[in-house]
Amino acid sequence: xxxxxxxxxxxxxxxxxxxxxxxxxxxxxxxxxxxxxxxxxxxxxxxxxxxxxxxxxxxxxxxxxxxxxxxxxxxxxxxxxxxxxxxxxxxxxxxxxxxxxxxxxxxxxxxxxxxxxxxxxxxxxxxxxxxxxxxxxxxxxxxxxxxxxxxxxxxxxxxxxxxxxxxxxxxxxxxxxxxxxxxxxxxxxxxxxxxxxxxxxxxxxxxxxxxxxxxxxxxxxxxxxxxxxxxxxxxxxxxxxxxxxxxxxxxxxxxxxxxxxxxxxxxxxxxxxxxxxxxxxxxxxxxxxxxxxxxxxxxxx
Numbered sequence: 001x002x003x004x005x006x007x008x009x010x011x012x013x014x015x016x017x018x019x020x021x022x023x024x025x026x027x028x029x030x031x032x033x034x035x036x037x038x039x040x041x042x043x044x045x046x047x048x049x050x051x052x053x054x055x056x057x058x059x060x061x062x063x064x065x066x067x068x069x070x071x072x073x074x075x076x077x078x079x080x081x082x083x084x085x086x087x088x089x090x091x092x093x094x095x096x097x098x099x100x101x102x103x104x105x106x107x108x109x110x111x112x113x114x115x116x117x118x119x120x121x122x123x124x125x126x127x128x129x130x131x132x133x134x135x136x137x138x139x140x141x142x143x144x145x146x147x148x149x150x151x152x153x154x155x156x157x158x159x160x161x162x163x164x165x166x167x168x169x170x171x172x173x174x175x176x177x178x179x180x181x182x183x184x185x186x187x188x189x190x191x192x193x194x195x196x197x198x199x200x201x202x203x204x205x206x207x208x209x210x211x212x213x214x215x216x217x218x219x220x221x222x223x224x225x226x227x228x229x230x231x232x233x234x235x236x237x238x239x240x241x242x243x244x245x246x247x248x249x250x251x252x253x254x255x256x257x258x259x260x261x262x263x264x265x266x267x268x269x270x271x272x273x274x275x276x277x278x279x280x281x282x283x284x285x286x287x288x289x290x291x292x293x294x295x296x297x298x299x300x301x
Contacts, residue, residue: 001059002200003166004028005047005085006078012085013045015078016067020287021125021199024076035068047084047201051251055149055165059203082124083168083201084147087254090117091243092172092189096258097231103261112234112242115185117172117256121195125289129173129273130193130296136177137272139264142217142225142281143256144210145170146236147201152249160237163249167207169289170256171196171217171281173273176265197254199287206285210236213284215260220277224267227260229283 002017006028019026029036031045039061043053050058094113095101101108123129131138149165172189173196179188207213210229217225229235234242239255264271273279275295282288 001062001203001206003047003050003083003203004200005081005083007081008073008078012081014047014050015073016062017200019075021075021080022288024074026075028073028075028078029067030071030073033068033071035070036062036065039065048252051147051149051165055203056205059205080124080126080199082122082197083199084197084252084254085122086119087122088119088250088252090119090122090195090254090256092117092185092256093234093239093258094185096233097227097260098233099227099231099261100259100263101233103266108233112239115189117195118190121190121192122197123193123195123291125196125199125291127196127291128193129196129279129291129293131273131275131293132191132296133298135175135191137264137270139174139176140217140219140224140273140279140281141172141174141259141263142215142283143170143172143259144213144215144229144283144286145197146210146240146255146257148240148249148251148253148255149204150251152240152244155241155244157237157241160240160244161204163240164204164236165251166201166203167210167286168197168201169281169283169286170254171279171289171291172256172259176263196281196289196291198289202286213286215283217262217279217281219271219273219279224264224271225260225262227262229257231260232257
């Protein structure tokens with residue numbers, strides 16, 4: 001089941017999407033509508049509430065109840081937000097694709113390379129990525145995002161996927177030249193608008209095998225990344241297990257699992273993001289995440 005978060009008539013709530021979220025005529029079933037809300041047994045019609053309650057249970061309840069015609073809205077009548085507009089935490093994983101480390105000429109890491117991405121970076125599909133003036137070269141990074149559905153502490157690799165409730169598409173926009181100058185990820189990964197996420201979350205049963213999905217990214221129609229999640233060095237169960245042994249994972253936590261070859265710095269000349277362009281990240285089965293790019297004030301303005 002595909003879940004979205006949207007605004008309509010000044011109210012923010014969750015819905016079930018029919019379609020891929022790109023056509024104005026795509027249907028959203030409003031889970032706050034009286035014809036649907038009663039089946040939720042008091043669970044608030046919000047994605048985080050569904051994750052806290054158990055997304056699989058919510059999917060089963062909605063499927064048994066059915067999607068009421070009276071709850072239908074069309075995409076052109078609402079404003080999509082990121083499916084989780086403010087996830088509790090975003091765990092980013094660097095250097096996690098074999099083709100990407102080969103392209104850079106570096107050895108595969110012996111364990112996941114972790115950084116944290118601030119929830120305030122998250123924006124929805126269609127919203128502007130804002131590049132601060134003078135920031136230097138910035139890259140796109142199309143990624144599969146895994147969303148936790150229950151608390152995970154010291155879980156095994158064999159059990160880890162039981163804790164993943166949903167998947168989405170994430171674009172880990174990064175200030176590459178700042179990261180290189182700083183020698184760490186902290187500033188360059190955490191600039192406002194640098195976390196496009198969406199357009200929907202697909203429940204885990206909708207995806208099946210998360211390690212057989214194509215990952216692509218285009219800028220102004222030119223394909224700059226084309227890879228597959230089968231090329232991950234550390235797959236989703238390994239990442240969940242590894243992270244859960246270093247601290248509890250909670251419902252709604254997002255793991256951005258890394259990006260394949262083709263980031264901006266690897267092109268000749270570098271394909272840095274530019275104001276006026278449009279970037280589309282896509283993961284098979286998880287829709288397209290399309291964002292225009294603009295320039296904003298310099299940090300010292």
